[in-house]
Amino acid sequence: MRDRRRPTCKGQLHGTLQLKSAGPAGAAPLSDANRAMAILLSNRRDHVHAMEKGFYRAFEDRHRGPREVVRQRLECYVPFLQAWRAEPGTHALADLGCGRGEWLELAQELGFAAQGADLDTDMLAACRERDLTVHETDALAWLAGLPAQSQAIVSAFHLVEHIEFDALRQLAADAMRALAPGGLLILETPNPDNLVVASRDFYRDPTHRKPIPSDLLAFVAEHAGFARVKIMPLHERADLREREQVGLQEVIDGASPDYAVIAQKGGDADFLAGFDAAFAMKSGLTTEALALRYDAQWHQSKREIHQAIQGLGEQLRTQHAQMEARLAQAQQAHALAVAELQAIRQSSSWRLTAPLRWSVEQARALREQGLRQRMRRAAVRFGRPAAARLSALLHAHPVLRERSAAWAVRLGLHEPLRALYHRIQHQARMHRHGQAVAQGGQHMTPRAGRLYARLSQAMDSLRKDDR
Structure with missing residues (x-):
């Protein structure tokens, strides 16, 4: 009191x-x-x-x-x-x-x-x-x-x-x-x-x-x-x-x-x-005088907050314009770089130096991976397409396939070559099936699309296992 x-x-x-x-x-x-x-x-x-x-x-x-x-x-x-x-x-x-x-x-x-x-x-x-x-x-x-x-x-x-x-x-x-x-x-x-x-x-x-x-x-x-x-x-x-x-x-x-x-x-x-x-x-x-002061400072605070928000908005707009300008410059520089790279690849000097670049790349890979790994990769890279073509040829000519099988039995290579043949045939069938699904998947329902995606993942896994 x-x-x-x-x-x-x-x-x-x-x-x-x-x-x-x-x-x-x-x-x-x-x-x-x-x-x-x-x-x-x-x-x-x-x-x-x-x-x-x-x-x-x-x-x-x-x-x-x-x-x-x-x-x-x-x-x-x-x-x-x-x-x-x-x-x-x-x-x-x-x-x-x-x-x-x-x-x-x-x-x-x-x-x-x-x-x-x-x-x-x-x-x-x-x-x-x-x-x-x-x-x-x-x-x-x-x-x-x-x-x-x-x-x-x-x-x-x-x-x-x-x-x-x-x-x-x-x-x-x-x-x-x-x-x-x-x-x-x-x-x-x-x-x-x-x-x-x-x-x-x-x-x-x-x-x-x-x-x-x-x-x-x-x-x-x-x-x-x-x-x-x-x-x-x-x-x-x-x-x-x-x-x-x-x-x-x-x-x-x-x-x-x-x-x-x-x-x-x-x-x-x-x-x-x-x-x-x-x-x-x-x-x-009086209470009225204090209330008027309070209202005045509240309105002043409101104006200051509004001004601060406006200032912040102006800063954001300025920064956005600067970022847009930088992005345009980066896109322009990228376009110039792509054009220069295409010009270089289309030049005569690039074509003439291709063997040299390949030799340098192979030498670097040989140092990093070793001779055995490089030979294995070369055999897979060049041997698999050749084996696929040979398998297609044998599949198309049954007589040739039977004679080749007889020679393989004599040389003791029948089982390995038979397994390789069936693997190549399986990969070819999976590849043809994938292309058919991809062509028909353009008009799939959402559920069919999800099934297609899972099937594609399974096919990719099989391809990796075959490799």
């Missing part, structure tokens, strides 16, 4: 107004409205007292914050106090729910006759230790009893969110009556424009009633008759005020957690002009 001043006194926690009045001598009696409200709600006083003495006092001690922090937060009102001090007149200041007296102490240092009202005896003891003037009484009743036009400033810090709306309107009317011409009403309260305050932090205090939108509180002051009203958002993070880059989390919880309505009673024009600078001060952050 954020650092707070003492929100209110006991009687104000639930909108109760007590009949006891401890104002200065000659104070006016309570109005009929205040008296009726006090009678109506007085039955709840015992419950309020019991809760404050136990739970709420411990709760407040944990979440209030150090005195120095509270005092620092109040410095934003100093320009208004200084503007009043610059003019002659009353310097009386009345603080409703004065708590530990940080605001009374600051006002007293600036020359004001500051006094406050509260019902918490522990808080009032802290004020009296610092020689501050305080009254142990209900603050709203005390305000109603102040003499007319007797006060320069009436203030209430984190009080209005604890009281009923009718009591708030009565507070504004009583302040209007008690203030001197040109006097100031200062009301500070949690800011529901901050999404986290409105949805969570406000309800952490069990004595809070409802968040009060700033324009509603300002209208209450205007309707009470105040001449000019300023809404001043407060206590936002200092680093967010000028920073352009904000995240989504800062949009959610970065708006000013508190705000003040500062209302000035009408008076002499020259006197009021002395407050123009204070009323013109800019402060605070």
Whole structure:
């Protein structure tokens, strides 16, 4: 929970107004409205007292914050106090729910006759230790009893969110009556424009009633008759005020957690002009302003990403054009090389040097493979075609085949030559079959095509085995 001043006194926690009045001598009696409200709600006083003495006092001690922090937060009102001090007149200041007296102490240092009202005896003891003037009484009743036009400033810090709306309107009317011409009403309260305050932090205090939108509180002051009203958002993070880059989390919880309505009673024009600078001060952050920053940076990021994509696309197009140019150059160089190679092969010198190149190639192969391997390869290369032609000849002339078989038997070569003959005949049949399948495979179905491919692979394997 954020650092707070003492929100209110006991009687104000639930909108109760007590009949006891401890104002200065000659104070006016309570109005009929205040008296009726006090009678109506007085039955709840015992419950309020019991809760404050136990739970709420411990709760407040944990979440209030150090005195120095509270005092620092109040410095934003100093320009208004200084503007009043610059003019002659009353310097009386009345603080409703004065708590530990940080605001009374600051006002007293600036020359004001500051006094406050509260019902918490522990808080009032802290004020009296610092020689501050305080009254142990209900603050709203005390305000109603102040003499007319007797006060320069009436203030209430984190009080209005604890009281009923009718009591708030009565507070504004009583302040209007008690203030001197040109006097100031200062009301500070949690800011529901901050999404986290409105949805969570406000309800952490069990004595809070409802968040009060700033324009509603300002209208209450205007309707009470105040001449000019300023809404001043407060206590936002200092680093967010000028920073352009904000995240989504800062949009959610970065708006000013508190705000003040500062209302000035009408008076002499020259006197009021002395407050123009204070009323013109800019402060605070709204959720709308943070959302606009977030949208602006999102659109800027979107533009930058779009530009980066465009730049990358341009680079890719440039690289593609360069690759196309290189490919064209390579194709041109390849065409030139092919043309030159064809020219060389068609030249007379190429034909004349063919035997020399063959001799060099054979010598190289002989060195790499050895004499026996080269002879074997030569026999296979030249002997197999010759054997195939001889086999075809014998197959075509049966008489010659029978005589050749007889000579082979005599020479003991019948079985090897017979095996060679049958192998050559088998290869010829497989070759003829493959050609027939290849010619008929142009109009095959997909399944027949797959079978043909498997058959071709099998034939290739047989050819390799025969070799």
